[in-house]
Amino acid sequence: MNVLYLEDFAVGQTFSSGRMRVDVQEIKTFAAQYDPQPFHLDEEAAQKSIFRGLAASGWHTAAMTMRLLVGSDFQPAGGLIGAGMDELNWPKPVRPGDELHLKIEIVGVRPSKSRPSQGFIKVRTTTLNQNDEPVQIFVGNLLVIARLPASG
Amino acid sequence: MNVLYLEDFAVGQTFSSGRMRVDVQEIKTFAAQYDPQPFHLDEEAAQKSIFRGLAASGWHTAAMTMRLLVGSDFQPAGGLIGAGMDELNWPKPVRPGDELHLKIEIVGVRPSKSRPSQGFIKVRTTTLNQNDEPVQIFVGNLLVIARLPASG
Numbered sequence: 001m002n003v004l005y006l007e008d009f010a011v012g013q014t015f016s017s018g019r020m021r022v023d024v025q026e027i028k029t030f031a032a033q034y035d036p037q038p039f040h041l042d043e044e045a046a047q048k049s050i051f052r053g054l055a056a057s058g059w060h061t062a063a064m065t066m067r068l069l070v071g072s073d074f075q076p077a078g079g080l081i082g083a084g085m086d087e088l089n090w091p092k093p094v095r096p097g098d099e100l101h102l103k104i105e106i107v108g109v110r111p112s113k114s115r116p117s118q119g120f121i122k123v124r125t126t127t128l129n130q131n132d133e134p135v136q137i138f139v140g141n142l143l144v145i146a147r148l149p150a151s152g
Numbered sequence: 153m154n155v156l157y158l159e160d161f162a163v164g165q166t167f168s169s170g171r172m173r174v175d176v177q178e179i180k181t182f183a184a185q186y187d188p189q190p191f192h193l194d195e196e197a198a199q200k201s202i203f204r205g206l207a208a209s210g211w212h213t214a215a216m217t218m219r220l221l222v223g224s225d226f227q228p229a230g231g232l233i234g235a236g237m238d239e240l241n242w243p244k245p246v247r248p249g250d251e252l253h254l255k256i257e258i259v260g261v262r263p264s265k266s267r268p269s270q271g272f273i274k275v276r277t278t279t280l281n282q283n284d285e286p287v288q289i290f291v292g293n294l295l296v297i298a299r300l301p302a303s304g
Contacts, residue, residue: 034215063186063211084241
């Protein structure tokens with residue numbers, strides 16, 4: 001897998017991820033620890049909620065997306081280091097048994113004005129389910145290392 | 153604890169949470185499952201990284217923030233249901249042993265045009281460490297239920 005530096009990125013590049021199956025027990029375990037609301041914990045309560053069925057916490061979807069990103073072919077030098085987000089939303093619930101994968105698009109590249117050794121890329125990561133329906137859209141800015149600048 | 157409906161919210165209201173101590177093992181467990189990068193997993197590797205020491209995944213901080221929100225005195229009717237985010241960033245790393253708490257501010261209230269039974273509130277949630285330094289700022293929009301409208 002190639003590690004990519006600031007200079008290697010360009011607007012329009014796309015990357016992809018593997019797939020991850022969403023387990024019902026993992027939905028409940030994550031929710032019990034971090035988002036203990038009835039519609040993430042219990043099928044019957046979830047049926048009566050706005051979700052009309054058990055749904056993963058949005059933060060769980062974000063965490064699963066991060067897991068897919070770390071394992072994807074999108075490998076910036078220095079790692080995936082978030083420097084703020086422009087957009088994060090969950091257009092559709094994630095259900096037990098869903099199979100998630102990512103579409104990763106570079107939508108901005110910007111050298112740092114103060115530090116020539118680094119810069120920022122803006123990345124749109126769309127998390128899709130097995131029917132290619134977006135379940136999360138997240139546009140974030142990442143800190144990326146530049147190659148050593150040529151001297152002189 | 154009072155459950156709050158759309159009509160109960162007003163710009164300027166604030167709410168607060170309990171406190172949560174960040175455990176080193178929990179940082180590593182979360183990272184191993186969802187964000188397996190060296191600076192979230194291993195003290196020695198983290199020392200050599202941009203974080204200069206073990207730091208929690210930003211998504212872990214977001215998840216811990218959600219846990220504090222669910223247990224806070226901010227209790228919208230119908231639960232905490234995210235409808236998109238305006239801002240999410242992590243101004244400072246979260247370290248093992250940090251003690252987190254929230255400052256929750258209502259910054260917008262808007263009835264739904266299409267559905268009078270619901271509306272949206274915009275909430276700024278600042279996650280602070282034991283030195284009252286912000287470690288996460290997140291401005292999100294939540295779906296909130298209105299009281300039944302008076303008939304006639």
